[in-house]
Amino acid sequence: MTAEGGTPHGHGDPTTEPTTPAHRPTADRTTSRDVARAAGVSQATVSLVLGDKWRGRVSERTADSVRALARELGYRPNLAARNLRLGRTRTALLVVPALTNEFFARVHAGAAHAAAEHSVGVVLYPSPDGIGPARDPFDSARAAVDGIIASSMAANALATLRGGGLPLVMLDSDPLRSDAAATVNLDIADGMRRTAEHLLALGHRRFAHIAAGIDSWTFHVRAEALATAVHQAPDATLRTEPTALGVTEGRAAAERALSGPGPRPTALVCDDDLIAAGACKAARRLGLRVPDDLSITGFDDLSLATALEPELTTVRLPAAAVGEAGIRALIAVLDGRAPEPTELPGELVVRDSTAPPPADR
Amino acid sequence: MTAEGGTPHGHGDPTTEPTTPAHRPTADRTTSRDVARAAGVSQATVSLVLGDKWRGRVSERTADSVRALARELGYRPNLAARNLRLGRTRTALLVVPALTNEFFARVHAGAAHAAAEHSVGVVLYPSPDGIGPARDPFDSARAAVDGIIASSMAANALATLRGGGLPLVMLDSDPLRSDAAATVNLDIADGMRRTAEHLLALGHRRFAHIAAGIDSWTFHVRAEALATAVHQAPDATLRTEPTALGVTEGRAAAERALSGPGPRPTALVCDDDLIAAGACKAARRLGLRVPDDLSITGFDDLSLATALEPELTTVRLPAAAVGEAGIRALIAVLDGRAPEPTELPGELVVRDSTAPPPADR
DNA sequence: CCCCGAACGTTATACGTAACACCTCGGGCG
DNA sequence: CGCCCGAGGTGTTACGTATAACGTTCGGGG
Structure with a gap:
């Protein structure tokens, strides 16, 4: 229990040299104590200086010398130790x-x-x-x-x-x-509402929503906002075609939406730009020209939106x-x-x- | 030096309760010592058990109980402490x-x-x-x-x-x-060589390299490999048009390459898919059909490559x-x-x- | 002459963990 | 009987840092 009487440690060699403590827990980097030794001050002082809390407690000369030595020895604080000490x-x-x-x-x-x-x-x-x-x-x-x-x-x-x-x-x-x-x-709902209003203003009445079939709040909001906005025009129709995310998936879904029964939609509202890219491919494959025969909108405004031809009308989200x-x-x-x-x-x-x-x- | 004779600490209250040490260095999470106390063992034992080094040193019953309590108390090892101790x-x-x-x-x-x-x-x-x-x-x-x-x-x-x-x-x-x-x-060089050989085999002889004007090894290799491969055909010509990375930049560079003096290139080899996307837009703007009037290749095989119309011939890199x-x-x-x-x-x-x-x- | 307060540092912890070196105890064996 | 051995642990230390609490010197005012 008492710590007196001989070092209880194995390699009780009182030399200052560490002599590789047998399991080498640390890479041998310079520590604040090394800097302290070199500067002839205590480790606490080094900590104060480098932590910029030395004003009024350490002379400017000492501080300068500590900083110089720290740089010279390539000192980098050990983040793990700092985090442990500070608890954050x-x-x-x-x-x-x-x-x-x-x-x-x-x-x-x-x-x-x-x-x-x-x-x-x-x-x-x-x-x-x-x-x-x-x-x-x-x-x-x-x-x-x-x-x-x-x-x-x-x-x-x-x-x-x-x-x-x-x-x-x-x-x-x-x-x-x-x-x-x-x-x-x-404000996803607002973006979707503006999309719908834009299309309504252009004269569209037959809509299809190429919807990401993902159970996530953001996509629920899109669906709901689109439905609400579209149905402000009493003669408007909206069908929904779910899809997984991705270009290929979007193309397949758009093809389904365009070749389904009943009159063909004139506007495809897609839940994101990747799906919209797929929709564009679907249109071309069916011989429809975008935007003359079919309007397509995306969501997100990824870089893809301006890489495509034609460039996508989409909702820019401030990611x-x-x-x-x-x-x-x-x-x-x-x-x-x-x-x-x-x-x-x-x-x-x-x-x-x-x-x-x-x-x- | 001796630990005997009264706590040298300020708040020398011998109760087990820490009583908030005045500056609260740590968020009060469960530590391995808490688990140890609950299980009636020492902290070392907890460490052994949870570190899966207990076999032959701790009974199965004790180990089970420690694990159960650790889970129950929501113990999560403090990574900062672990990192400090292990030195990695x-x-x-x-x-x-x-x-x-x-x-x-x-x-x-x-x-x-x-x-x-x-x-x-x-x-x-x-x-x-x-x-x-x-x-x-x-x-x-x-x-x-x-x-x-x-x-x-x-x-x-x-x-x-x-x-x-x-x-x-x-x-x-x-x-x-x-x-x-x-x-x-x-193996960038190989990819570029294959691209060139593909185009040569199709019959192309007038090439333009829409090259990323970035001083990076990978782009130097592309330029060199392309030049070497193209000039295996003695009648082949290669001009180089530098550009910054990006679709818009690529489009501008491709327009320069296509509207420069001399006979128009029939193949545009682009340093990446974004540039290639820009090149496609340039072609369309100049009334050239891809690939009938102009062949375009990319590099990287980003998802963009298959989102475009036509889909890009490109080099797939295993990113x-x-x-x-x-x-x-x-x-x-x-x-x-x-x-x-x-x-x-x-x-x-x-x-x-x-x-x-x-x-x- | 003495105490005081700056100025300038230092000493001593503590953070939570992992690893090592010891302990203790019951039993097998020569 | 004495001794060792293994099973099953415990006590202690060190990792590198930041800070609270404590010295020590020195010049000056009362």
Whole structure:
């Protein structure tokens, strides 16, 4: 029990040399203590100087010398030790379905940008988009984090996320039934309504909704908003063709919608730009010209929208702003402030894939 | 020095209750010691059991009880503490230009996948694609990492990366002049050669290279390989039109190439699919049909390639495999094994944007 | 002459974990 | 009987950092 009487440790060699402590727990990097030794001060002083808390406690000369030596020795603070000591990491975990979806890549870019401005880090957990219980994000990310920002589309990871007891900011999820500490939403309904009104104003009355068949709030909102807006014109009809996400899938769904029974729709409203790209291919395959014979709209305004010919009329969503707002909200929560709930507007971008419907027979 | 005789600490209250140590360094999560107390064992035992090193040292009954309590109390190991103790983090830093480039999003996906299989994490440093000294990746990523995987296109961050003293795996960089611990390369030259041979076989002789004007190894290789392959046909001509990356930029460059002096090229070889998409738009704008009047090829095989009409003939690069190989190489280096240098092949995917040239006048 | 308060640092922890070196105890064996 | 052995643990330490609490010197005012 007493620590007196001989070193209880195995390699009780009182030389200053460490002599490789037999299991080498650390890569031999310079520590703040090394800098301290070199500067002839205590480790605490180094910590004060480098932490910029030295004013009035350390002389300017000493501070300068410490800084110089730190640079010279290539000192880099050990993040693990710092995080342990402080009990926080200044790091956020961003949970999204997949970055190959450009929308989420942009969300990440916005988050990374805003985070950098606050000296905060972002680590990513791309929730495997298949279903299944998903690996534990906390294990997979393997980085200690202070809070979580999660897209509602990463649904399969959400259950696990709850358990962590960490502050959670939800992106684009139902604000009513969310137990998150904060939410950042997109005004999806408004975007869809504007799309419908644009098409109605052009004279369209026969609509088909090529709808992402995904049980996610954002897509429910799209369907509902479209239906509501379309039916403001009493003679308008709307049929819905569900599809998985993706160009090929969208093409198949659009072909079904265009070759179904009854009069052919003159406008295809697609749940995202990839589906819209597929719809364009379907149109061409059926010998329909876009936009003369058929109008097509997308959603998201990915770079794809302007790469296509004709360029897509679509709703531009401020993806980067979503990421930024997510970071800001999380920081607010972590600082104990109440984050204002955010709702970001979309914007209808009219390009070349919409036009008045062909003259009816 | 002796621990006897009264607690030297300020709030010397010998109760077991911590009574909030005045600055609350840690969020009050369950620690392994809490689990130990609940199970009536020592913290060391908890560590053994949960670290799966208990066989032959702890009875099965005790181990079960510890595991049950850990789950019940919602115990999650403190990664910062673990990392500090072990001196490693089982985390890799992936440095890429930007994830909005689908190619790098796929690289990341591959890396994340391979990493997860080895219980390793990946954190991302998207090097701001502008030039400039870039923030310190180690600071920005804010996560302690064991090693780095960097794309050669994240050039502006590379200098800083060197300083860290961490193992570095380079992706798609010049293997000859690289001081990296390992390299993972794509056989870009082969892909470009196949493209040229495909076009030559179709009968093309007048080529234009819409070339990414970026000082990066991968693009130098493309230019060189294309020139070499094209000039195997003695009557072939090749002009080069540099461009920035992106659809709009590619369109402008293609327009220059098509409207320049001399006979018009019949084949446009583009350095990536985005540029190729721009080239398609340029062709349409000039009244040229693809592929009847003009053949166009891309590079990368992004999802864009099949979204376009006509679908692009392009070189499919195994982006995900690059990420996977990067992780594997890094793990090998960290384990002290010598990683075999990897060179991954591309594959020419012939689609609808290439055809024999129009009959010459 | 003495105490005081700046100025300038230092000492001592504590964070939570993993690994090592010890303990203890009952039984088998020579 | 004495001794060792293995099973089943415990005590202690160290990782590198940040900070609260505590010295120590020195010039000056009362």
